[in-house]
Amino acid sequence: MRLSRWQVIFSVILVAAFALSACGGAGTAEKATSGEITVYTALEDDQIAVYLPLFEAKYPDIKVNIVRDSTGIVTAKLLAEKDNPQADVVWGLAASSLLVADQQGMLEPYAPAGLDKIRPTFRDSANPPHWVGIDAWFSAVCVNTVELEAKGLPMPESWEDLIDPVYKGHIVMPNPNSSGTGYLTVSAILQLKGEEEGWKYLDALHENIAVYTHSGSKPCKMAGAGETVIGISFDYRAIKQKAEGQPVVAVFPTEGSGWDIEANALVKKANINPAAKTFLDWAISEEIMVKYAESYPVTAAETSVAIPEGYPADPIAQLIENDFNWAAANRESVLTEWLTRYDSKSEPK
Amino acid sequence: MQSAASLAQKKAVGFEWTEERLKRLLIALVIFWLLLGIVFPLFPLIQRSLQDKNGNFVGAANYERYFSTPALSISLTNSMEVSLSVAGLALVLAFGYAYALTRTRMAWKRYFLLAAMLPLYVPPLAHGIGLVYLFGKKGLITTGFGGAFEALGWQGWDINLYGFNGILLGELLYVFPQAVMILMVAASLADARLYEASESLQASPMRTFLTVTLPSLRYGLVSAAFVTFTLVFTDFGVPKVVGGNYNVLATDIYKQVIGQQNFEMGAAISMLLLIPTVMAFVVDRIVQRRQTAALSARSVPYQPKANPWLDRAAFVYCLSITLLIFTVIATVFLASMVELWPYKLNFSLRHFDFSTVGGGGYGAFWNSIRMSFYTALFGTAITFFSAYLIEKLKTFKPARSFAYFISMIPVALPGMVIGLAYIFFFNPLQWKFGGLVIPNPFSFLYGTMGILVLANIVHFYTVSFMTATTALKQLDREFEAVSESLGVPFYRTFWNVTVPLSLPALLEIAMYYFVNAMVTVSAVVFLYSPRLKLASVAIVNMDDAGDTAAAAAMSVLVILTSVGVRLLYDLATRGISRRAQAWKAR
Numbered sequence: 022m023r024l025s026r027w028q029v030i031f032s033v034i035l036v037a038a039f040a041l042s043a044c045g046g047a048g049t050a051e052k053a054t055s056g057e058i059t060v061y062t063a064l065e066d067d068q069i070a071v072y073l074p075l076f077e078a079k080y081p082d083i084k085v086n087i088v089r090d091s092t093g094i095v096t097a098k099l100l101a102e103k104d105n106p107q108a109d110v111v112w113g114l115a116a117s118s119l120l121v122a123d124q125q126g127m128l129e130p131y132a133p134a135g136l137d138k139i140r141p142t143f144r145d146s147a148n149p150p151h152w153v154g155i156d157a158w159f160s161a162v163c164v165n166t167v168e169l170e171a172k173g174l175p176m177p178e179s180w181e182d183l184i185d186p187v188y189k190g191h192i193v194m195p196n197p198n199s200s201g202t203g204y205l206t207v208s209a210i211l212q213l214k215g216e217e218e219g220w221k222y223l224d225a226l227h228e229n230i231a232v233y234t235h236s237g238s239k240p241c242k243m244a245g246a247g248e249t250v251i252g253i254s255f256d257y258r259a260i261k262q263k264a265e266g267q268p269v270v271a272v273f274p275t276e277g278s279g280w281d282i283e284a285n286a287l288v289k290k291a292n293i294n295p296a297a298k299t300f301l302d303w304a305i306s307e308e309i310m311v312k313y314a315e316s317y318p319v320t321a322a323e324t325s326v327a328i329p330e331g332y333p334a335d336p337i338a339q340l341i342e343n344d345f346n347w348a349a350a351n352r353e354s355v356l357t358e359w360l361t362r363y364d365s366k367s368e369p370k
Numbered sequence: 371m372q373s374a375a376s377l378a379q380k381k382a383v384g385f386e387w388t389e390e391r392l393k394r395l396l397i398a399l400v401i402f403w404l405l406l407g408i409v410f411p412l413f414p415l416i417q418r419s420l421q422d423k424n425g426n427f428v429g430a431a432n433y434e435r436y437f438s439t440p441a442l443s444i445s446l447t448n449s450m451e452v453s454l455s456v457a458g459l460a461l462v463l464a465f466g467y468a469y470a471l472t473r474t475r476m477a478w479k480r481y482f483l484l485a486a487m488l489p490l491y492v493p494p495l496a497h498g499i500g501l502v503y504l505f506g507k508k509g510l511i512t513t514g515f516g517g518a519f520e521a522l523g524w525q526g527w528d529i530n531l532y533g534f535n536g537i538l539l540g541e542l543l544y545v546f547p548q549a550v551m552i553l554m555v556a557a558s559l560a561d562a563r564l565y566e567a568s569e570s571l572q573a574s575p576m577r578t579f580l581t582v583t584l585p586s587l588r589y590g591l592v593s594a595a596f597v598t599f600t601l602v603f604t605d606f607g608v609p610k611v612v613g614g615n616y617n618v619l620a621t622d623i624y625k626q627v628i629g630q631q632n633f634e635m636g637a638a639i640s641m642l643l644l645i646p647t648v649m650a651f652v653v654d655r656i657v658q659r660r661q662t663a664a665l666s667a668r669s670v671p672y673q674p675k676a677n678p679w680l681d682r683a684a685f686v687y688c689l690s691i692t693l694l695i696f697t698v699i700a701t702v703f704l705a706s707m708v709e710l711w712p713y714k715l716n717f718s719l720r721h722f723d724f725s726t727v728g729g730g731g732y733g734a735f736w737n738s739i740r741m742s743f744y745t746a747l748f749g750t751a752i753t754f755f756s757a758y759l760i761e762k763l764k765t766f767k768p769a770r771s772f773a774y775f776i777s778m779i780p781v782a783l784p785g786m787v788i789g790l791a792y793i794f795f796f797n798p799l800q801w802k803f804g805g806l807v808i809p810n811p812f813s814f815l816y817g818t819m820g821i822l823v824l825a826n827i828v829h830f831y832t833v834s835f836m837t838a839t840t841a842l843k844q845l846d847r848e849f850e851a852v853s854e855s856l857g858v859p860f861y862r863t864f865w866n867v868t869v870p871l872s873l874p875a876l877l878e879i880a881m882y883y884f885v886n887a888m889v890t891v892s893a894v895v896f897l898y899s900p901r902l903k904l905a906s907v908a909i910v911n912m913d914d915a916g917d918t919a920a921a922a923a924m925s926v927l928v929i930l931t932s933v934g935v936r937l938l939y940d941l942a943t944r945g946i947s948r949r950a951q952a953w954k955a956r
Contacts, residue, residue: 067728087900089728097627100633101633104799105798105813199628199629231532233614235629238915246506246711247507248507356630360442361441
């Protein structure tokens, strides 16, 4: 077959165009700037409202669909969809939850750009890491000052203070069987005091507890509304409620607080959307890390942002030496023990 | 109508497209959708309950662990205890209310009926918020309105809300409208001839009540007991908000699945949840079987006579219950319009601006309205058509009984079980049973409006189906018989006779679907997608995030929407209903 001249020219142009577009394609695979991704997150709504517009301004052609819910629901949804994952990216979910997803082989290792700036304790030790942290949150005690005064109670300062019988019926705490914050606190006490002393302490604390709640934010919320005097909860919650004008103060127990990391991960699926990687790169970039630092005193990468108001001056000193592996390995046995000791009581005292 | 010629033509092709075949095909279609919506999704759940976390088959190990852990199995006792208490109390209270509405001549009947239905329009979490603001530690009642009545010697009244008491109160509000509805239907079917006989025999009013009224209502009472028991047994919203440390099965599923991601134990508890409800269902069916002859064609509708003392007592009784219902709802309205409860009590509408809180704000609100509208539209069509085929077609009896049985299952399914089952069934691209791998043709539904609507239709199917069946039973079978002998195909009778006559019931079902879809959380919380946020889920999210006032504000919008739709419906149907139901009047 003889090709006409025009046919030859046309073919050459076609091939060239193809090669060029292939080059272009390879170029954009490095950093996709368009597409649509689904992000599962447990970050607070008011935080997302600040963070997300920054990403959208930088990558206007990437459409981000956010699924936000409490840590438990997001984790349950993620795991339940294991056979056909809907999420592309997990953003700001408790590392302890991501460990569970990782054990089930649901996370794709990925080293986001700027990983070298992340503190070594704030990322998965594997290389490339399965998850990368963005901030830490820790247990804190919310105290309603109005109710405290009305009842003539002293201001508690430590875990030890909380088992004083004067607080009987005035403390609310999350149930570790349904709340990550609850488990954080219980595991911190067991790690601080050792198992034997720790359970003795929890026995004594149990005497003062009015009610165990399902969610970790509820105790602080109840304290804010005067439904209880003292609520064991976490830092961000307490500070936020104070800022809203509720009569609560955040007390950080002198012995130290239990803590967990909020982390990001890439979800393993057949076709990984390159835009997901763009998002993960952005989610630990300096631009956003500064924003995280405005609401969290401890972030995965160091920033020059001042510690937010209401937090201790040296927040890192407040964190206990948390052995995540211990916490993960003993989770089931601790929860079962806790359940048998305290959860079988049917009526609040 | 098919002409003989066209029939012959079809015969020649080798396939006779008769009416009989069409009926069978339609019944098969009904069974298909019932299996797809209700039965099949349960299989992956049952499968899970027999597995360990790594997907290995472990037999009944999860169940054994459940019963050998007292902290878990106490929930079963608690669930029974609270469900029986609520069923008993609700029955007594609702009986009085329904009696007053149907058998007396008290004033304001119309308004009392509307008031009794109000709790249906309130998101369960809003009831919780209302109760906490009234009876919580800083509640209006607990503190005696902030000590406003101290001069009168009333310090306030602490009912110890969190726990059994809270669940009891919340569930009573939740099931009261349903119990009243069922008992009213039963009470309105009374045969006046029996009362005339009783009167002419000079029986005392008490004797008449015991020997005529109560026996004629026994089926209604059993039905109401069954429905209230099941609703309480499977409810999750109320115990979550005011349950305190009083653990029940529905919150246990939540703790296992959400708190520990233990789907296997969650699935096992879901299965346990089914047992008492299925038992209650069987009892109910056995009792109902005898009811067919309760109202014969010769019955005369009962018209209550004036009885000043009884009418006055009834009025006071209904007024007090209505006031209780109003108080809780009014508290929710109050909560949404106060700057900062209970410390800054000035009026403010700032909580209605949802831009600073999560959950999706007004977008979620519109999505909810759309979803509820589709649920009402498709739900009513599919429910009524299914009920018609099952009730009226005299063919294929075993298949129709089977379909009837499946239609009764959803009432025993807690919303959360439906939600979980739907993830496991609709999300995977293929199903694995043992070594068998089947591609899933329905996975495209996942994350769409379609699955939300389907979940809602299934969740509220049984009550709608029963309403449709009751309405159809009231229509004489003669219609079908006459049509058949005249050679009119059944679908024409359906469209020209059955549907117009059942219009009030159809609209009632549509309303029921709409208001329930507006407030439901448990079934959709696992299924909603980022593009389809919902108001009811937003309420839970906002409350979880501590934005109680915003949650109350969204609840107010939901309540106003449902009440608004209800009022529109009343205005629009008053004429239609009167004309269509004229044949019932004496």
